[in-house]
Amino acid sequence: MLSIKNLNVGIAEKQILRDFNLEIKPGEIHAIMGPNGTGKSTLASTLAGKEDYEVLSGEVSFNGKNLLEMSADERAREGVFLAFQYPVEIPGVSTTNFMKAAVNAKRKHNGLEPMDAKDFLKLMKEKLALVEMNKEFTSRSINEGFSGGEKKRNEIFQMAMLEPTLCLLDETDSGLDIDALRIVANGVNQLKNKDRSFLIITHYQRLLNYIVPDYVHVMYGGKIVKSGGKELALKLEEQGYDWIKEENSELV
Amino acid sequence: MAENDKIIDEVVANDYKYGFTTNIEQEFAAVGLSEDTVRFISAKKNEPEWMLEWRLKAYKAWLKMEQPKWQNVHFPNIDFQSIIYYAAQKKKKVINSLDDVDPEIRATYDKLGIPIQEQKLLAGVAVDYVMDSESVITTFRESLKEKGIIFCSISEAIREQPELVKQYLGSVVPQRDNYYAALNSAVFSDGSFVFIPKGVRCPMELSTYFRINAENTGQFERTLIIAEEGSYVSYLEGCTAPMRDENQLHAAVVELVTLDNAEIKYSTVQNWYPGDKEGKGGIYNFVTKRGMCKGKNSKISWTQVETGSAITWKYPSCILKGDNSIGEFYSVAVTNNYQQADTGTKMIHIGKNTKSRIVSKGISAGKSQNSYRGQVQVHKTADNAYNSSQCDSLLIGDKCGAHTFPYLEIKNMTGKVEHEATTSKIGEDLLFYCNQRGLTNEEAVSMIINGYCKEVFKQLPMEFMVEAQKLLSISLEGSVG
Ligand SMILES: Nc1ncnc2c1ncn2[C@@H]1O[C@H](COP(=O)(O)OP(=O)(O)OP(=O)(O)O)[C@@H](O)[C@H]1O
Ligand SMILES: [Mg+2]
Numbered sequence: 001m002l003s004i005k006n007l008n009v010g011i012a013e014k015q016i017l018r019d020f021n022l023e024i025k026p027g028e029i030h031a032i033m034g035p036n037g038t039g040k041s042t043l044a045s046t047l048a049g050k051e052d053y054e055v056l057s058g059e060v061s062f063n064g065k066n067l068l069e070m071s072a073d074e075r076a077r078e079g080v081f082l083a084f085q086y087p088v089e090i091p092g093v094s095t096t097n098f099m100k101a102a103v104n105a106k107r108k109h110n111g112l113e114p115m116d117a118k119d120f121l122k123l124m125k126e127k128l129a130l131v132e133m134n135k136e137f138t139s140r141s142i143n144e145g146f147s148g149g150e151k152k153r154n155e156i157f158q159m160a161m162l163e164p165t166l167c168l169l170d171e172t173d174s175g176l177d178i179d180a181l182r183i184v185a186n187g188v189n190q191l192k193n194k195d196r197s198f199l200i201i202t203h204y205q206r207l208l209n210y211i212v213p214d215y216v217h218v219m220y221g222g223k224i225v226k227s228g229g230k231e232l233a234l235k236l237e238e239q240g241y242d243w244i245k246e247e248n249s250e251l252v
Numbered sequence: 253m254a255e256n257d258k259i260i261d262e263v264v265a266n267d268y269k270y271g272f273t274t275n276i277e278q279e280f281a282a283v284g285l286s287e288d289t290v291r292f293i294s295a296k297k298n299e300p301e302w303m304l305e306w307r308l309k310a311y312k313a314w315l316k317m318e319q320p321k322w323q324n325v326h327f328p329n330i331d332f333q334s335i336i337y338y339a340a341q342k343k344k345k346v347i348n349s350l351d352d353v354d355p356e357i358r359a360t361y362d363k364l365g366i367p368i369q370e371q372k373l374l375a376g377v378a379v380d381y382v383m384d385s386e387s388v389i390t391t392f393r394e395s396l397k398e399k400g401i402i403f404c405s406i407s408e409a410i411r412e413q414p415e416l417v418k419q420y421l422g423s424v425v426p427q428r429d430n431y432y433a434a435l436n437s438a439v440f441s442d443g444s445f446v447f448i449p450k451g452v453r454c455p456m457e458l459s460t461y462f463r464i465n466a467e468n469t470g471q472f473e474r475t476l477i478i479a480e481e482g483s484y485v486s487y488l489e490g491c492t493a494p495m496r497d498e499n500q501l502h503a504a505v506v507e508l509v510t511l512d513n514a515e516i517k518y519s520t521v522q523n524w525y526p527g528d529k530e531g532k533g534g535i536y537n538f539v540t541k542r543g544m545c546k547g548k549n550s551k552i553s554w555t556q557v558e559t560g561s562a563i564t565w566k567y568p569s570c571i572l573k574g575d576n577s578i579g580e581f582y583s584v585a586v587t588n589n590y591q592q593a594d595t596g597t598k599m600i601h602i603g604k605n606t607k608s609r610i611v612s613k614g615i616s617a618g619k620s621q622n623s624y625r626g627q628v629q630v631h632k633t634a635d636n637a638y639n640s641s642q643c644d645s646l647l648i649g650d651k652c653g654a655h656t657f658p659y660l661e662i663k664n665m666t667g668k669v670e671h672e673a674t675t676s677k678i679g680e681d682l683l684f685y686c687n688q689r690g691l692t693n694e695e696a697v698s699m700i701i702n703g704y705c706k707e708v709f710k711q712l713p714m715e716f717m718v719e720a721q722k723l724l725s726i727s728l729e730g731s732v733g
Contacts, residue, residue, distance in 0.1 A: 098689070
């Protein structure tokens with residue numbers, strides 16, 4: 001469903017992703033780990049279509065379509081979702097209104113009528129329960145005055161609302177307390193199905209105790225330098241990145 | 253005089269170009285402003301002597317005044333001697349069907365969802381125009397008349413309601429109030445007059461009528477609304493459809509008066525031609541709007557949505573003279589490209605327990621400049637006055653500017669004044685976040701704007717609210733991305 005081939009991406013004259021390759025099949029969960037500044041968020045933002053990132057070369061196909069040709073909003077409507085590392089605040093727009101606009105934009109894209117108010121409220125209620133979020137949050141301006149953890153949970157709520165096929169989670173676990181971590185992981189697990197794939201960026205093996213990945217990749221110097229199963233994450237937790245850095249000293 | 257002839261020639265030639273065969277009688281005042289011009293206008297309108305004198309007094313005051321320069325706007329000097337102050341019949345170019353209307357304007361009408369019939373009126377399509385509007389007006393007037401409401405042009409009121417006009421005209425905005433008000437007082441062309449008698453609630457928004465008749469009110473419009481004891485009226489001025497006009501300078505005066513327990517709600521949607529994307533052309537809109545809560549427990553509420561004009565300066569104000577009277581100001585002012593707006597309000601507390609509320613939402617995009625200027629005066633007599641001001645600025649992109657100038661003058665400390673101001677920005681990160689949820693830049697901006705302006709929009713009459721929302725999105729089209 002997602003196929004990234006020899007992707008090179010730069011920002012502000014600086015190359016970040018180097019010959020990056022990754023295949024994700026429907027229903028798979030991939031975790032990406034790696035030291036700070038190695039390009040994990042760059043990968044997620046590039047896939048989501050942030051314009052600052054310049055694709056120098058390479059190919060990305062998503063469900064058979066050329067992802068790189070689509071604008072960010074088109075990609076979203078096609079089913080790409082990014083849970084942001086740093087969600088932004090939108091003054092004056094409630095989560096409810098925001099989601100109404102987003103859900104209907106996607107429905108329009110799929111040739112459907114806007115959702116009627118009753119169905120929408122029902123959907124909201126159901127998805128709020130999934131992330132154990134209080135209804136009160138949905139009438140507040142998005143992310144305004146939300147705590148760090150609340151913002152992250154709100155991202156997962158939005159993900160649940162939009163039912164994407166490719167979910168990119170950029171450090172959604174950072175800043176979550178233990179209960180919230182369990183709740184977010186729970187939400188992800190419930191959303192998991194045979195057609196929906198996940199790319200989860202994290203620094204902590206802890207999350208992977210709750211969400212069991214099919215693959216764990218280690219990123220360094222703008223590319224994947226090691227791939228394995230869940231046990232790779234455990235090894236990183238124990239030994240840190242020194243051995244990775246040594247093995248790949250030529251990359252930096 | 254040669255100049256004058258040339259202009260007449262041009263106009264006649266234009267009319268000819270659009271297929272006029274009959275000679276339409278045109279009468280113009282000489283170019284420029286003199287005492288003769290004022291006399292000419294007054295005579296043309298068959299005004300009584302007292303009205304002429306009133307105008308002349310204004311003219312003499314104007315001569316001694318200077319163009320104000322304190323606003324945060326920039327424009328070349330206006331040559332007041334190059335303006336024609338009176339044209340008896342300013343013919344719009346006559347069009348035979350909507351197909352002949354500039355496609356860009358039509359597209360805007362469609363986006364605004366204006367009904368076809370109304371589109372025709374706005375675009376000046378000749379078919380049925382006169383008959384249509386006249387029959388509407390007649391039925392409309394009849395039902396108002398039954399309740400004793402007077403709603404007519406100010407010229408008509410001067411002739412037929414001289415006592416009311418004498419009593420109230422200039423009672424809120426005196427002739428010498430400011431440079432443009434003085435000019436308006438001397439040469440005003442026409443405008444509306446509304447009188448709501450004691451205890452009457454005007455059964456309809458005075459809007460549809462006005463919209464149809466918004467044509468040709470001219471560049472110096474004069475409006476006077478009087479609400480007697482215990483009466484109520486909601487008045488709507490302007491139009492969401494883009495208004496083009498050959499006159500660059502517009503200087504209107506609006507006066508409102510409420511007696512005991514009366515209420516006037518005055519809503520404006522202003523969408524004059526703002527000039528092209530480079531800032532050329534466009535209308536200068538210099539307006540004086542003021543309401544006087546003369547009676548106790550009375551209320552005046554201004555709501556404005558300003559999207560047009562190259563330069564706007566206006567400060568709809570309330571003089572809270574009656575005890576317990578209330579003044580409100582709700583404003584959305586949008587500037588894009590090279591537009592400049594300096595707008596705000598003045599709340600003058602004189603009576604006891606007077607209350608005022610200010611909600612101002614400025615939106616700047618492109619290279620525009622948007623200033624809010626608000627003044628709250630609490631006079632010695634105003635025990636327990638209360639004011640709350642909320643001034644928000646929203647910036648779209650990083651080449652525009654927003655400025656806030658609050659002035660407070662408090663001479664009585666028994667009351668309370670609260671001021672809150674915020675500035676937010678629609679930047680790239682915010683747009684990307686919205687894009688990532690499937691919204692285009694335009695959808696994102698319109699969603700954010702509607703959230704941001706909600707408090708003001710909900711003051712507008714229902715059908716206008718919807719149009720105003722669409723209008724904002726259109727005004728900001730292309731401001732991002
Ligand atoms: N706008 C920018 N201008 C210049 N450099 C940038 C810009 N954005 C990102 N970078 C650089 O790109 C590199 C990769 O950043 P990225 O955010 O992808 O790292 P990351 O792997 O997500 O790190 P972390 O684990 O800290 O989140 C960093 O060195 C960062 O400083
Ligand atoms: Mg990151």
